[in-house]
Amino acid sequence: MIWQALLLQGGYNAALVSLGAALLGASAGAAGAFLTLRRRALMSDAMAHATLPGIGLAFLAMVALGGDGRFLPGLMLGAALTAAAGLWAVQRLSRQIHEDAATGAVLASFYGAGIVILTLIQGLGTGRPAGLETVLLGSTAGMLRADALVIGFGGLAVCAALWALRRPLAMVAFDPLHAGMMGIHPRRMDAALMALVLAVVLVGLNVTGLILIVALLVTPAVTARMWSTTVTGTACLAALIGAACGYTGAAISAGVPNLPTGPVIVLLAAALFAVTLLLRGRRHG
Amino acid sequence: MAKDMAGKWAQQSGAACALRVQGLTLRYQDVLALDNASACFPTGAMTAIIGPNGAGKSTFLKSVLGLEQGEGTVSAFGSPVAAAMARIAYVPQRAAVDWSFPVRVIDVVLMGCYRQTGLLGRITAQTSARAMAALERVGMQAFARRQIGALSGGQQQRVFLARALAQGADLFLLDEPFAGVDAATEAAIIDVLKSLRDTGATIIAVHHDLSTVATYFDRVLLLNRRTIAEGPVATTFTPAALAQAYGPALGGVPLLRSAP
Numbered sequence A: 001m002i003w004q005a006l007l008l009q010g011g012y013n014a015a016l017v018s019l020g021a022a023l024l025g026a027s028a029g030a031a032g033a034f035l036t037l038r039r040r041a042l043m044s045d046a047m048a049h050a051t052l053p054g055i056g057l058a059f060l061a062m063v064a065l066g067g068d069g070r071f072l073p074g075l076m077l078g079a080a081l082t083a084a085a086g087l088w089a090v091q092r093l094s095r096q097i098h099e100d101a102a103t104g105a106v107l108a109s110f111y112g113a114g115i116v117i118l119t120l121i122q123g124l125g126t127g128r129p130a131g132l133e134t135v136l137l138g139s140t141a142g143m144l145r146a147d148a149l150v151i152g153f154g155g156l157a158v159c160a161a162l163w164a165l166r167r168p169l170a171m172v173a174f175d176p177l178h179a180g181m182m183g184i185h186p187r188r189m190d191a192a193l194m195a196l197v198l199a200v201v202l203v204g205l206n207v208t209g210l211i212l213i214v215a216l217l218v219t220p221a222v223t224a225r226m227w228s229t230t231v232t233g234t235a236c237l238a239a240l241i242g243a244a245c246g247y248t249g250a251a252i253s254a255g256v257p258n259l260p261t262g263p264v265i266v267l268l269a270a271a272l273f274a275v276t277l278l279l280r281g282r283r284h285g
Numbered sequence B: 001m002a003k004d005m006a007g008k009w010a011q012q013s014g015a016a017c018a019l020r021v022q023g024l025t026l027r028y029q030d031v032l033a034l035d036n037a038s039a040c041f042p043t044g045a046m047t048a049i050i051g052p053n054g055a056g057k058s059t060f061l062k063s064v065l066g067l068e069q070g071e072g073t074v075s076a077f078g079s080p081v082a083a084a085m086a087r088i089a090y091v092p093q094r095a096a097v098d099w100s101f102p103v104r105v106i107d108v109v110l111m112g113c114y115r116q117t118g119l120l121g122r123i124t125a126q127t128s129a130r131a132m133a134a135l136e137r138v139g140m141q142a143f144a145r146r147q148i149g150a151l152s153g154g155q156q157q158r159v160f161l162a163r164a165l166a167q168g169a170d171l172f173l174l175d176e177p178f179a180g181v182d183a184a185t186e187a188a189i190i191d192v193l194k195s196l197r198d199t200g201a202t203i204i205a206v207h208h209d210l211s212t213v214a215t216y217f218d219r220v221l222l223l224n225r226r227t228i229a230e231g232p233v234a235t236t237f238t239p240a241a242l243a244q245a246y247g248p249a250l251g252g253v254p255l256l257r258s259a260p
Helices: A002-006 A012-037 A041-049 A051-064 A072-093 A099-124 A145-174 A176-181 A186-204 A213-225 A231-255 A261-280 B002-012 B057-064 B081-087 B105-111 B125-137 B153-166 B183-198 B210-216 B239-246 B248-252
Strands: B017-028 B031-042 B046-050 B071-076 B088-091 B171-175 B202-206 B219-224 B226-232
Touching (some): A012 A041, A012 A145, A012 A186, A012 A213, A012 A261, A041 A051, A041 A072, A041 A099, A041 A186, A051 A072, A051 A099, A072 A099, A072 A145, A072 A186, A145 A176, A145 A186, A145 A231, A176 B088, A213 A231, A213 A261, A231 A261, B017 B057, B017 B202, B031 B057, B031 B071, B031 B202, B031 B219, B046 B057, B046 B183, B046 B210, B057 B171, B071 B081, B088 B153, B105 B153, B125 B153, B153 B183, B171 B183, B183 B202, B219 B239, B226 B239
Parallel strands (some): B046 B202, B046 B219, B088 B171, B171 B202
Antiparallel strands (some): B017 B031, B017 B071
């Protein structure tokens, strides 16, 4: 069953899901490379956790409007809104307290609010909320073809945007002062990077889930960095690692009943990182 | 009173100011980092900015570039600095750089060519040649494909100088270019800076080693949050002015000791 899925013989839908997960992994790896070089890795974790209240509220809104509460684009819109609010809150709080503390505070309070809303939804017993909790850890089981297409094209779009912006993004990460002098707006580049990371988080909701997406952003990136001496090389290799982990992880979880997709993908990425540490750990850069 | 004197200094210079600073004031919360500092840096001159620790020398450079928000007027080549940014190159302190960053020497220098390549432009053979020429000028062409973290401190400093050269600027601001570099590199850097000056470029460097001021530089700006003195080394770099900037203990420093 696993081998069938790995070789795209598990049926059209399973193949589509695996390819979608591969493209998500590629976009997460590439975005994560720029994110970690800019030292904003934890920001993506806060952003991911801040999607949860938005998902719950979007579900409630869609049910109230008489629609399907689990309509993915609707959930993604809600997730995007509260994630953006969370990001704004981190930046606003960073004026008064240190950024790491602000990140932790926002992460926990938004996530807490999301859990409360999800619990309330389950108590309501309307709108078929079963399965909504898969956004936490990801599950490709029962994923619709349309969802897989959204994930795949979303991942591709993020990769294309990162390729176009790779030079200014690298310059801002390396030396923001110099980048500013060369006519680049570091704040706009940071905003663009955050928007792309947010896109990865949203696209990843159904695959890795929001709790573990940070691992798919960070682990392939730090692994790739140990093998490459350039930013573009790091980003491309991270994309490759992410794609391989996404593809394999989705195939394995499709083949083994009740195995959540996110943890499998993340464990694969962690294994590659461990091997890299053994082989390259002593070398710096 | 201080403001009038500073203004007078700024106007005294015969040559046109490549960079002109008037009444620059910057506050960090309650601390006054720069207090009404003014200066004129004449075109084609090499000026050292000297002063004690905490005198605001680095802050001065950063405020000039608009990297710190201060009050006051700064103009480069007669127009606001923001409009003249393409002609200005800045070489940061070594400590301000992440040396483990995955970037090769040639990539750093190519960052200086960003205005030519732009967001979507390809790096053409012409741009690469320009970057390589800049590396050759600082004697680092053999290191083009090395990762920057694998270089010595002096080599790293030369790479950043090459980035400034590749930019094609004619006003160079350097923050302690000789900090943590070996004597050979110091000599190489000063040679490049002097040859730049001889082609008409203006050089401004924050400098720590008082013993080399007279051999390296044409002019000095003595800074201690405000302008203490500015002018040619021969007339301005005096024990009295130094005592005023650093306090009396340094008044007796031998000023004309030869360069190391």
